[in-house]
Amino acid sequence: MxxxxxxxxxxxxxxxxxxxxxxxxxxxxxxxxxxxxxxxxxxxxxxxxxxxxxxxxxxxxxxxxxxxxxxxxxxxxxxxxxPPAPLTAEQKTIEQLLSVLTTSTNLFFKAAELLPSSLPVMKDPKFLKDRSTFFPAGGEKKTPEERGLSRAEALLEVQNSVRLLEETILSDGREWVLGGEGPTRSDVEGVWVIHWLLTLPKPHSDNAVDPAIINKERYPRTIAWVNRFDQFVGVLEGRxxxxxxxxxxxxxxxxxxxxxxxxxxxxxxxxxxxxxxxxxxxxxxxxxxxxxxxxxxxxxxxxxxxxxxxxxxxxxxxxxxxxxxxxxxxxxxxx
Ligand SMILES: N[C@@H](CCC(=O)N[C@@H](CS)C(=O)NCC(=O)O)C(=O)O
Known part of the structure; x- marks a missing residue:
């Protein structure tokens, strides 16, 4: 090395x-x-x-x-x-399982499917052509009904990952995934997909993730954590x-x-x-x-x-x- x-x-x-x-x-x-x-x-x-x-x-x-x-x-x-501060076996497990959830499943592809047609980039023929062969199902032609169903299923998958966080690691009201004073790699591993969709500029985020399905009444801890993370990293200026x-x-x-x-x-x-x-x-x-x-x-x-x-x-x-x-x-x- x-x-x-x-x-x-x-x-x-x-x-x-x-x-x-x-x-x-x-x-x-x-x-x-x-x-x-x-x-x-x-x-x-x-x-x-x-x-x-x-x-x-x-x-x-x-x-x-x-x-x-x-x-x-x-x-x-x-x-x-x-090398970061050493983690306990339990903390390392959480970090690695969050990584698997967000990088080694189809969650990213499902989230990408939710990107709304209102986003300027989704109207750009050059971008759409470039990405048509990138995703595994990129070349598939779908009817509007099939597209609607597929997007609905994609939302369900994203919702499932939010619920998982809400009901497991964040369920005890902790501020950060490993507890502690600030975010760690574990927060990065867990947050990035849902952060991507929820922080799209308005109204695109609502077009991506139906606010009737994923909202702070239903998933208060997860939504608060995403916002907390966004604010924390947003002020790390000069780096x-x-x-x-x-x-x-x-x-x-x-x-x-x-x-x-x-x-x-x-x-x-x-x-x-x-x-x-x-x-x-x-x-x-x-x-x-x-x-x-x-x-x-x-x-x-x-x-x-x-x-x-x-x-x-x-x-x-x-x-x-x-x-x-x-x-x-x-x-x-x-x-
Ligand atoms: N498993 C890869 C996935 C990377 C990935 O899919 N990146 C997207 C951008 S977010 C990409 O490369 N899209 C096509 C492109 O930019 O050409 C990783 O962890 O780095």
């Missing part, structure tokens, strides 16, 4: 709810970072041309010459580089990362110190079934969304938590194992 002193560069665009997970956490922990702002739709030459990356999802975090994909892996990296342009960011990454030497675990089931070895050419891509955007490189490391490869520009790319496929490219061994 590169050293903690290597710069962190966050590639993102501000209205990405996934990116907010990281920005809030960086600010809560007062971790210094740079930010390289990206357009909300493709192309993103700062990544595709400058760093030879095909992966299309936002956000990404560079740490020296290592590029980390996916907020699940990135939050774990930040906790390795900047914004310095903005760097793509070419400057790329130079920092390409000259950055590289880590990622975790070795290839021969006992790993995916390594074993394909007979993968260090240096083999692999293709890696996410299986839940944006799966058409695939990267190739030489395998550097593979273990139960992450896969690491080096691409043609020498960037060490890290992806989590869950939700990503690693396929050996035998016979066609050039990058």
């Amino acid at each position: 590169a050293t903690q002193q290597e710069p962190l560069i966050l590639y993102h665009y501000p209205f990405s709810p996934y990116a907010r997970r990281l920005i809030w956490y960086l600010k809560l922990r007062n971790i210094p970072y740079y930010q390289c702002l990206q357009p909300p739709i493709l192309p993103r030459p700062d990544l595709s041309s400058h760093l030879s990356l095909n992966y299309r999802r936002i956000p990404l975090l560079a740490h020296g010459g290592d590029l980390y994909l996916d907020t699940r892996l990135i939050l774990n990296l930040l906790d390795t580089l900047f 914004e990362g310095k903005v760097v342009k793509g070419p400057e960011a790329a130079e920092m990454v390409l000259k950055g110190k590289r880590g990622g030497d975790i070795g290839v675990d021969e006992a790993d089931p995916v390594v074993k079934v394909q007979g993968l070895k260090k240096g083999d050419v692999v293709e890696v891509f996410p299986t839940d969304s944006g799966s058409a955007f695939r990267d190739r490189g030489r395998l550097v490391g593979m273990g139960e938590r992450e896969v690491v490869w080096e691409n043609e520009k020498g960037v060490r790319v890290h992806a989590p194992r869950l939700g990503f496929r690693v396929v050996g490219v035998k016979g066609k061994a050039s990058l």
Whole structure:
């Protein structure tokens, strides 16, 4: 692993709810970072041309010459580089289960389905075309009735996650998920999807989430917690990362110190079934969304938590194992 002193560069665009997970956490922990702002739709030459990356999802975090994909892996990296106060086993369980609830289920896709057509971006043909192949069901043509039913079911799923919080972790009236004086990673893990929908500007938030279904009379603790969190992070001024342009960011990454030497675990089931070895050419891509955007490189490391490869520009790319496929490219061994 590169050293903690290597710069962190966050590639993102501000209205990405996934990116907010990281920005809030960086600010809560007062971790210094740079930010390289990206357009909300493709192309993103700062990544595709400058760093030879095909992966299309936002956000990404560079740490020296290592590029980390996916907020699940990135939050774990930040906790390795900047260890937080130790948690009890019970607290860690809450944090991890909230992460699973919001990042490893279909909750985000359901919430995205609730984005109302009143939002300007949802009227932008370029945005709609760009996203039509991003979501798993993006290409499906639906009648207005089918769309209405599907949105109703999506609302039910979001409501279910709100009720879960109301009836479990927040049920004793605590201010923050782990108790204590302020929010922690556990709050970030739990809040971001519902915060996204409820803080859309009016009237879009009411169009997204029917106020007759999700409101402070029905879910007083959860709604108060979302508002409390929003206010807390809203005043963490002066902690914004310095903005760097793509070419400057790329130079920092390409000259950055590289880590990622975790070795290839021969006992790993995916390594074993394909007979993968260090240096083999692999293709890696996410299986839940944006799966058409695939990267190739030489395998550097593979273990139960992450896969690491080096691409043609020498960037060490890290992806989590869950939700990503690693396929050996035998016979066609050039990058
Ligand atoms: N599992 C990924 C999901 C990231 C994701 O879906 N991000 C959305 C933005 S919120 C995205 O990339 N949308 C398509 C795009 O921006 O090109 C993570 O945790 O980082």
